[in-house]
Amino acid sequence: MKNNSIWNIEIKKDNPLKQELTTNYLIIGSGLTGVSIAYFLSQKEKDIAVIEQNELGSGITKNTTGKITYLQGDTLLKILKTNGEKVAKTYLQSQIEGMNLLVDIIKNNHIDCDFTLAPSSILYQDKNSHDDFYLLKDFLKEANISISHTTLPLNISYLKKLTVDDTYLFHPLKYLSKLKEITQKEGVTYYDDTRAINITKNKTDYLVTTNQKTIHAKNIIFACHYPIFHFPLLFSFKTYLEKSYLCAFPFATKPFSAINIDKNVHSYRTIQNHIIYLAKTKKLGFTFDDDLSFTNLQNHIQEKYHKKIDFQWMNYDIITPDFLPFIGKIKKGENLYLATGYNTWGMINATLAGKIITDLITNEDTFYQQLFNPMRKTKIKNIITGNTHQGIMFFKSYFKKDYAYITTINHKKYGIYVDEEKKRHLVKLICPHLKCYLHFNSYQKTWDCPCHGSRFSIDGKVIKGPAIKDITKKID
Numbered sequence: 001m002k003n004n005s006i007w008n009i010e011i012k013k014d015n016p017l018k019q020e021l022t023t024n025y026l027i028i029g030s031g032l033t034g035v036s037i038a039y040f041l042s043q044k045e046k047d048i049a050v051i052e053q054n055e056l057g058s059g060i061t062k063n064t065t066g067k068i069t070y071l072q073g074d075t076l077l078k079i080l081k082t083n084g085e086k087v088a089k090t091y092l093q094s095q096i097e098g099m100n101l102l103v104d105i106i107k108n109n110h111i112d113c114d115f116t117l118a119p120s121s122i123l124y125q126d127k128n129s130h131d132d133f134y135l136l137k138d139f140l141k142e143a144n145i146s147i148s149h150t151t152l153p154l155n156i157s158y159l160k161k162l163t164v165d166d167t168y169l170f171h172p173l174k175y176l177s178k179l180k181e182i183t184q185k186e187g188v189t190y191y192d193d194t195r196a197i198n199i200t201k202n203k204t205d206y207l208v209t210t211n212q213k214t215i216h217a218k219n220i221i222f223a224c225h226y227p228i229f230h231f232p233l234l235f236s237f238k239t240y241l242e243k244s245y246l247c248a249f250p251f252a253t254k255p256f257s258a259i260n261i262d263k264n265v266h267s268y269r270t271i272q273n274h275i276i277y278l279a280k281t282k283k284l285g286f287t288f289d290d291d292l293s294f295t296n297l298q299n300h301i302q303e304k305y306h307k308k309i310d311f312q313w314m315n316y317d318i319i320t321p322d323f324l325p326f327i328g329k330i331k332k333g334e335n336l337y338l339a340t341g342y343n344t345w346g347m348i349n350a351t352l353a354g355k356i357i358t359d360l361i362t363n364e365d366t367f368y369q370q371l372f373n374p375m376r377k378t379k380i381k382n383i384i385t386g387n388t389h390q391g392i393m394f395f396k397s398y399f400k401k402d403y404a405y406i407t408t409i410n411h412k413k414y415g416i417y418v419d420e421e422k423k424r425h426l427v428k429l430i431c432p433h434l435k436c437y438l439h440f441n442s443y444q445k446t447w448d449c450p451c452h453g454s455r456f457s458i459d460g461k462v463i464k465g466p467a468i469k470d471i472t473k474k475i476d
């Protein structure tokens with residue numbers, strides 16, 4: 001069994017930025033968002049560079065389930081309940097259009113990415129979700145979505161289901177690497193191992209400090225999943241992260257995907273002769289015991305399907321206060337753009353982000369500009385509901401005792417991990433992002449932030465943001 005996602009393909013790494021760079025457009029992050037933006041933008045504009053702190057798709061995109069569907073678990077329900085029917089309808093329409101855009105990109109460019117038509121279903125398994133299920137059913141009927149009678153090809157227990165047939169599946173990393181190649185042919189340049197650390201404004205452009213060389217850019221697009229700034233959006237206070245455990249087990253059946261709308265989320269999709277199964281915990285931080293979560297996953301698959309797992313992995317995504325993405329300008333009068341907050345539905349939304357940001361830059365009217373505007377007002381009630389958890393996690397992080405080891409030097413606490421060769425690795429225990437206490441992840445041997453999901457290696461190097469600084473500490 002492999003402790004990584006099933007989406008493993010060979011990816012050729014690009015060189016880091018070795019010389020100062022001046023560019024018209026700088027995209028930070030080469031996940032599905034960054035490359036989709038590069039794709040649309042390169043059809044209209046020139047002089048585009050993409051920097052990536054690791055390598056192509058190494059963030060959330062590498063660990064996704066990669067379903068292309070407008071029936072998105074309980075997201076439509078949440079949007080309906082939080083924002084009303086009109087907004088929910090517009091969101092649904094955006095997802096259908098975004099899906100068609102993605103399909104066109106694949107077909108027009110003949111992208112070989114295991115792309116297939118596959119019905120997707122929404123189920124409910126717990127009788128407490130009865131009312132929600134019928135609310136969603138009525139909403140879809142009202143929106144003229146045609147529900148089919150296609151049956152599930154896998155034994156999944158449920159009370160009722162809604163299925164649509166016009167949705168798709170693909171291999172997200174195959175798609176991403178081909179899309180990148182297309183943009184390279186259009187002149188987009190990529191730099192790996194290049195992390196944006198700070199951004200300041202000059203008279204005529206922005207100055208971006210990286211862990212390599214400096215960049216002068218006229219426009220910056222943050223496609224780095226979690227933005228590296230606190231102001232102006234106060235993103236860390238408005239959003240939270242949801243963590244999921246995933247696995248793939250051998251099972252050959254017709255292509256399909258399914259997800260429930262109950263409290264404990266279960267999701268399924270096929271990929272060639274495997275099924276990807278996902279179990280979602282509530283919010284990041286509530287479950288620290290990854291070993292136990294994976295054991296539960298393995299037992300479930302063994303008991304229900306009599307199969308052994310071939311791959312297992314985990315992933316987090318950002319949940320926004322109104323369950324709508326943040327795509328657009330982050331401040332009036334500035335050339336700074338953001339695309340993130342897809343509430344675990346990023347395949348279509350990243351594609352839409354490519355179109356919307358390009359339209360904004362080229363002054364074309366964007367129908368969904370208002371809906372996804374990152375500067376939109378957020379109801380205080382929604383921020384409090386989402387972020388009571390962040391506050392709890394901040395305080396809890398100081399009391400939880402699951403560190404590898406903890407030591408005090410000059411009245412300050414440090415974390416120590418002792419490796420198999422008895423070598424000690426010392427790190428600072430406070431996350432440089434917003435000062436939460438870090439926890440040792442014994443499963444992946446990393447130091448993790450329970451508040452916003454930053455992760456550090458045992459030697460304190462940032463593996464995943466929003467933190468941009470390392471927590472290294474030398475042993476004297």
Ligand SMILES: Cc1cc2nc3c(=O)[nH]c(=O)nc-3n(C[C@H](O)[C@H](O)[C@H](O)COP(=O)(O)OP(=O)(O)OC[C@H]3O[C@@H](n4cnc5c(N)ncnc54)[C@H](O)[C@@H]3O)c2cc1C
Nearest residue numbers: 029031032033053059060061064065066067196224346347
């Ligand atoms: C468990 C799970 C299942 C999902 N399943 C689905 C699904 O079935 N269908 C669907 O539509 N969506 C799904 N999603 C959502 C989807 O995977 C994500 O929304 C999408 O992949 C996000 O892409 P991204 O490019 O915005 O982020 P990422 O893929 O994280 O890309 C951001 C990139 O920016 C880089 N970066 C970060 N900081 C810096 C910096 N300072 N400098 C330079 N580079 C930086 C990172 O290394 C990373 O490569 C799922 C999400 C989760 C968590």
